[in-house]
Amino acid sequence: MYKQDPSSLIAHWAPFIRAAVEYIQETYDRKDDPHVEGLISFIFAVMAHDVADVRWHSLQGLTGYFIDAMARMDFHGEYSKAHTVADTGAEFTLQHLTPRLASYINATTWHVPVRDLVNIYAKLYTDYMPSSTPRVPLESHLMYCMTTAFAASRIDYQFGQHLFGYYGHKSPFLVEDLVDYYKGGLQDMTASVTDCIANLVDAFEGIEPAVLCGSYFDNHDKQSGAYDIHRTSFHRHWMHSSKQMMPALQQHYDKERGLLTLSIQHEENDLEMSHDNTMPTIHNNHQRQQRPYGMIYQKEMMDLHDTSNEQQPKWNFPWKGDDDCIDLDTTTHETSYDHSLLTLSAPAFSASIGHTTTTGDFDGDGELDLAISAPYLNDQPKLATGAVYLLNGTRALLTNDDDKDATNNDIRRVAQVMLKGDMDRGRFGWAMATVDLNADGTDDLAVASPFSNRNRGHVDVFYGSTKHGIGSTKPDIRIALHPGSAEGFGVSLEGFDIDGDGHKDLLVGCPYCTVAGAPHAGAIYVFLSSSTKSSQSATYSIPDMVFKNPRPQPYERFGTTFESIDGVLLVGAPGYNMGALQRVGRVYAMNQRTGGLGWTMAGSREFQQFGSLIVSLATRDQGRLVAISSPSEETGESESLLQRYWQAGAVRVYDWKELNTGNTEHDLDYGLLRSMEGKQAAGHLGASMAFYESRGDDGYDMGLWVGEPMANGERGRVHKWSFIENDMVCMKNADSVSRFGSHLQSASGVLSITSAHYSRDARLAGAIHLILQ
Secondary structure, X not given: OOOOOHHHHHOOOHHHHHHHHHHHHHHOOOOOOHHHHHHHHHHHHHHHHHHHHHHHXXXXXXXXXXXXXXXXXXXXXXXXXXXXXXXXXXXXXXXXXXXXXXXXXXXXXXXXXXXXXXXXXXXXXXHHOOOOOOOOOOHHHHHHHHHHHHHHXXXXXXXXXXXXXXXXXXXXXXXXXXXXXXXXXXXXXXXXXXXXXXXXXXXHOOOOOOOOOOOOOOOOOOOHHHOOOOOOHHHHHHHHOHHHHOOOEEEEEEOOOOEEEEEEOOOOOOOOOOOOOOOOEEEEOHHHHOOOOOOHHHHHOOOOOOOOOOOOXXXXXXXXXXXXXXXXXXXXXXXXXXXXXXXXXXXXXXXXXXXXXEEEOOOOOOOOEEEEEEOXXXXXXXXXXXXXXXXXXXXXXXXXXXXXXXXXXXXXXXXXXXXXXXXXXXXXXXXXXXXXXXXXXXXXXXXXXXXXXXHOOEEEEEOOOOOOOOOOOOOOEEEOOOOOOOOOOOOEEEEEOOOOOOOOEEEEEEOOOOEOOEOOOOEEEEEOOOHHHHOOOEEEOOOOEEEOOOOOOOOOOOOOEEEEEOOEEEEEEOOOOEOOEOOOOEEEEEEOOOOOEEEEEEOOOOOOOOOOEEEEEEOOOOOEEEEEEEOOOOEEOOOOXXXXXXXXXXXXXXXXXXXXXXXXXXXOOOOEEEEEEOOOOOOOEOOEEEEEEEEEOOEEEEEEEEEEOOHHHHOEEEEEEEOOOOEEEEEEOOOOOOOEEEEEEEEOOEEEEEEOOOOOOOOOOOEEEEEEO
C-alpha cells in the first residue's frame, strides 16, 4: 500500500494488532486449524514490521534512531533525504551484506488472509476508532496491494544487489551501521521484536498487556496521521511496473476462506554480482625517506635509490587478485596457509564471536592469555547480554596438535573461563582492555557493556591473580557514570599508563556521549590505577580525568579510538565535519597531564572518516610509527569517475617524531612515510589494523596487518604489509560474506583475525582465527 493509504498507515500501530487478536479470539475456536495458524503467523509478522519500523524511522518521540542519526551524519540533517536512501537502500544493502539474511526476499509463495484482514479493519474502526472516518478496505483493494507488493519483492530479489552501490555510496552510515547501530539497527530491531513476541503471545492467551511492546509503539493517541512517511517514489515506480516485468506471477483466491495465494515459478537469480578483486596500492613518500629524521628508515626501510623522481612512488600489483591470496581454509584445493592455525566459533546465532580481543598475563605465569568477546550472545530470557571467553597461553594452544582441529573448534570447549554479562541488551564484551587498576602488578581485564541500563552503559573490571588468574565470574568493581548525558559509556576501551606510575590506567571512550549539549560529541573518561581500588564489588562513578574536544561538535564521536604515545593522547573523531564537508574526520593530540589540545590533523574529503582507528609501534631502535586509517575514504583518480572507488578505504603511516611537532592543524602529508589505498568499492580497507615485528631465520621484518573486511562481496581479506620488503601478502578465508578481517590483533607471535559474519555453525555466529606467525 502507498503512504497515502490510511489502511496501511493504521496497520502500523498497536490498535490494529489488538483488534486482530480480539478478532481471532472471537471468530475461531480451534487455533490449531491450519488457516488460523497461518493467520496468527501473519499477525506476528505485521507486529514485527510495525515495531521495527517505529525504531527505524525514529517515530513516537524517539530521537537519534537509525534514519534520524543517518540524516544528521550523512545528509546535513535533512531527514527526508536520508529516509529516501534508507528505506529502499537498506534492502539492497541487506542483500549485499549476506544472501542468508536476505533469504526472506526469495519467498516464491505468499498466502494473504484477505477476508480476515477486512474483518479486522472493520473491528478496528468500530471498537478502537469510532470517531475516525477511514473506509474499511475492500477485498479487491487488499488483493491489488498485496499482489503489487509481491511482484516488487521479486524485482528486489532479482535486481536489488546491483543497486547497492547507487545507495551505499551516499551514506557510509547505512553500509557500516545497518547491523550494529544501537538505536534502530538490525540487532536492536531484532531484540525489540523478540521482546514484543512475548507480549503478543500473552495477548493471544488472554493475558491483556497494559502496554503492547512498549510505550513507543502502543500509544492510543496515535491515529492514521501519525505515520506520514513511508515508501519512496522510486520504489512505487517499481511496484507500478511490476506486472509488465513479472508476467509469470500467478494468483489464486480461495473464496471460501478468503485466502489469496500469490506464487511465481522459481527463478534463479542469474545476474550474480561480480566483485572486483583488485589489490590495494601502496605509496612511499620518497622525499620524506631521504631526510635524516631518525634511525627507523635509515636502517630498516627499503632504499628507493631513484632520487630524481620527486613524485610519490606507487607499487601496484595488477598481476595479483583475490585468487592469489593465501587461503586459510585447509579444506580447499587452493594455496593454503602452512603455519599453525586454529579457528574458534560456536553454534550460537548472531553471537559475533571475536568482535574484539585483548591479551594480558592475567595469571602471572609469563604467558599471554587471550580474551575473546561475543557481545550478542543471549542468556535467555535476556538478549545480547554478551560473554567473554578466556584462553590461557594462546601460543601453547597453537603448538599443541592434540588441542587443535584443522578446520574448526567450539570456543566453549577450548576456553578455560567464560565471563557473562548480566544486563539485557548490554552487549558485554563490545570493548575490552588490559589494565592494572588495583596496581598489584598483575594484569586485570576491563569489559564494557556500553548499552546496558537503557544505553547508558557500564564497565566491569575483573582482577587478575598470580594464583588463580581471573578466578571469579563476577566483576571485582563496576564503573558507571552518574545518570545524565552518558550514552554508550564504554564503546571503546584502552589501558595506558597515563600518570606514569608504571601501572596501566583505564580509559573509557564514550563517543556517543553528549557534551555541552552536542549529541554524540564524545569524551574519554580516565580512571587511574590505585591500590585503593582493590575492594571487591565496589562501584565507581567519578573519573579522575576527562578528555574532551574544547569545541565539541555534534556527531563528531570524539573518543572512537585513542592511543597514548610519549605523554600525548591521540584521539580519533571520525565524524568531524569541516564546513559543508561531512565526516572528513579529525585526530586530536591531547596533553595527557593537562588535557590541553596540541596539534590536530583533519581529513580533506567528505565521508573520509579519517581517525577511525589509530595504532602505533615502538620500533627496536626506539623510534615510533603511527598508523591512522580512514576506512570509508574514496580513492582513485578524482578526475575520473571510472577510476574512483567509494568507501574503499586508506591507511597512512607516520613518523611520530616529526608528526608530534607544532601546535597547528597539520595537513595529511605532514610526517607521512607511506600509505595504502583500497581499490575495491565498499572494501573498507583499514577497518582493522595491527603492527607486527618479527625476528627469525629470515631476518628482521616489520610492518602492518591491514583488514579489508568488506572486500570481494564482504568475504573480506587481510594484508600483511611489510615495510622492509616493501611488499604485501594477502590472506582470505573460504567462507563467503563472512567479513574476514573485521578485527585484528598481533601479540607474542600470534595473530588473531575475526570473521564477524562467519556462519558455518550458526547464522552470524562469528569466528576468530588464531595463527602462529
